[in-house]
Amino acid sequence: MPAVHLTAQLLRDPLPAGKVKVRLFDAAVTGVVAERRVSGVTFYFRFRDQRGRQKELRIGKLGTITLDQARRKARELSAQVSLGADPVAEKAALRAILTVAVYIDDHYLPDARQRLRSHQNLNAYAARIKRRLGNKALDEVTWADVSAFKAWLVTQGLAPGTVNRHLATLRALYNRALRSGIYTGPNPASAPGMLPEHHREQFLTLEQDKRVIDALKNDQNPSAATALGLLMVTGARKSEVTKAEWRHVDFDRAELLVPRSKNGRPRRIPLAPAAIGLLRLQRRRCREDEQFVFPGTVAGRPIEDLRRIWARTKEAARLPPDLRIHDLRHSMASRLANAGTPLNEIGAILGHRGLATTQKYAHFQPQRLTETAAIASTAWLLEAAA
Structure with missing residues (x-):
């Protein structure tokens, strides 16, 4: 169809008899298409991508935008296409990005349930994450959102350690999304600012x-x-x-x-x-x-x-x-540590994957620390005062 010079009057003219839709191509700005229907006029931008495929992108409806605004938007899109962009593909990619809630339910939790024997706590962490961030797409969550989520967790009366487990879960789910290619942006929870934890040192004498x-x-x-x-x-x-x-x-x-x-x-x-x-x-x-x-x-x-x-x-x-x-498990680790058992062996007995976890459990009895200090004193030839 030949291009015509679009005007406001032309767009308001009634449709030809027997027609339910008429498409007009603008002669003033290449790529602008006005689709006239009984319900109104919708503007589109038509272009060819880098592979020569013809595509169209909806710009907006007359009344929401004007003809001049549609032309300006088309010029912007045309410049992007000239530089290699594909606005249709980019829009589709944005629509394809999952929300946090959908990703948790369809990907993260099913995977975690296969890997972990105990995931009750993880379910609770995920539920709170979905409550505050679930409606956002993965690429919409910002560091500020994570910070606000952390502040909200504190207002719920959760202990610092529990708050940190929520933040660690949020960080882990983004890391998994990145590894799988479902998400390609930055991890907004990579450095959430963990709260200081005061580990209990309770063990049986x-x-x-x-x-x-x-x-x-x-x-x-x-x-x-x-x-x-x-x-x-x-x-x-x-x-x-x-x-x-x-x-x-x-x-x-x-x-x-x-x-x-x-x-x-x-x-x-x-x-x-x-x-x-x-x-x-x-x-x-x-x-x-x-x-x-x-x-x-x-x-x-x-x-x-x-x-x-x-x-x-x-x-x-x-x-x-x-x-x-x-704390019985805690006590066992402490008894082994006080008996001189190496931390790696204690970790093997308790089933820990890393020494950092074992170190939290293994506490020395005050008497053993006193005896250890005495060994150092002897090494320096120091004697107790008479």
Whole structure:
């Protein structure tokens, strides 16, 4: 169709009889197309990309923009095309960028659930991220958005460590999106400004250990008491004991297999003689065909929780009220460290992937530190004052 000089009057003229749509090509600015319909006029920019393919990009509707504005926009787009740009492809690419919520639900969480055995906390972190940032496209989230998200988490009363886990999750999901090619921009959570954490240094003393053992011997639930005792002497994670199956206990090799640990990999927990003794005692309590080492009240399911026996044990052993079951694992690491066990061996026993994690658990008893300091004094030929 030949080009015509578009005017405001021409665009207002009624459509020819029997026509529902008429397309007019502007003679004043190459590429401007006015599509006239009964419902109104829409402007488009027509061009050829670098491969010679003809494409069109919608500019806007008459009334929202004027003819002159459509021409100015077309000139800008024409200049971009001359420099190698493809505005249609760029617009399609923007539309294809997922929102944070869609990416989390369709990509990040499914992948994490395959890799990680325990992902309940991750689900909670993802839910809060979606609540505050979910409607934004991945490329729309800025450092300021991440900073505001962090401030909001603090107002929710979350501990600094929990806030940091949310920020680490946000950073990780962007890193995954970058590796997979789903997203190609900067990571807005690469340096979110983690909050300072004050790690608890709670562990049982030897005297407390003895009181706990006495309390477990006299508890009303021998099976649950044995599970708690196994946590004490192995340093295992709670779920690794409560969900343990007899087919994974190797008495000959003195080890308990965890098919899928917290980091998603199998690991073997070494069993000291005390642990072997507890397991043999528990084996005698169980039916021959029992699947789980510590069966629960529901048939075919393991014991669900140890909170009740832990509460009874803390009271009977006169332990601090805020001591957690997880602190038994902490205590195991501390005992090993005080016995001179290298950190890499402690990490192997506890199933850590890096020494940094082990260092958080391994605390030295004050008496051992005093003895270590005395060794240094002796080396310098220093003697205690008379």
